[in-house]
Amino acid sequence: GIQVEQSPPDLILQEGANSTLRCNFSDSVNNLQWFHQNPWGQLINLFYIPSGTKQNGRLSATTVATERYSLLYISSSQTTDSGVYFCAVVPGNTGKLIFGQGTTLQVKP
């Protein structure tokens, strides 16, 4: 089945720094989503981005479907950005999300 790899696995930043999280996937996909998991476990939708570039405030994402990767950019990071970021893809037309292992981000004040 399709493999989803996220890098780096862990990231520690000072408040105000910028960061780039990467998601590689091994086959073509119909859908790609980025999530932030809050301390209580809920997955918060960041982007639905099967291709192209989107921006939402300090966050932006780019998916290059032909090269099978997606990037999540976080600018001017804040302590509230801390948590685990997941990339998930949908292969084919199943609607089944395949998750990467996540990137754990810690932003220090």
Add this chain to the structure above:
Amino acid sequence: KAGVTQTPRYLIKTRGQQVTLSCSPISGHRSVSWYQQTPGQGLQFLFEYFSETQRNKGNFPGRFSGRQFSNSRSEMNVSTLELGDSALYLCASSLTGTGENEQFFGPGTRLTVL
């Protein structure tokens, strides 16, 4: 518009018991998917329901089952609980579940098996 809701939020059971978790999707969404999250295995797909029919299933034993009602609410059941079933169970809803629609997650049910 209300988000995805899950009940109960926390549950403690003992080995051998069974448990039923509930998920109410966003109004108008007809697809409900269930996922299990554990520290060792990460987030794994359990199954997906659409219009009261199971449309996709992950690689879990038959002890894990589910159903969907005519109002799109879904339940999942785990019978003969094992210690390894301790996990965060998340449900997600989408309009059609075909992959062309964004999926939205509920807050999860944290199950502890003693």
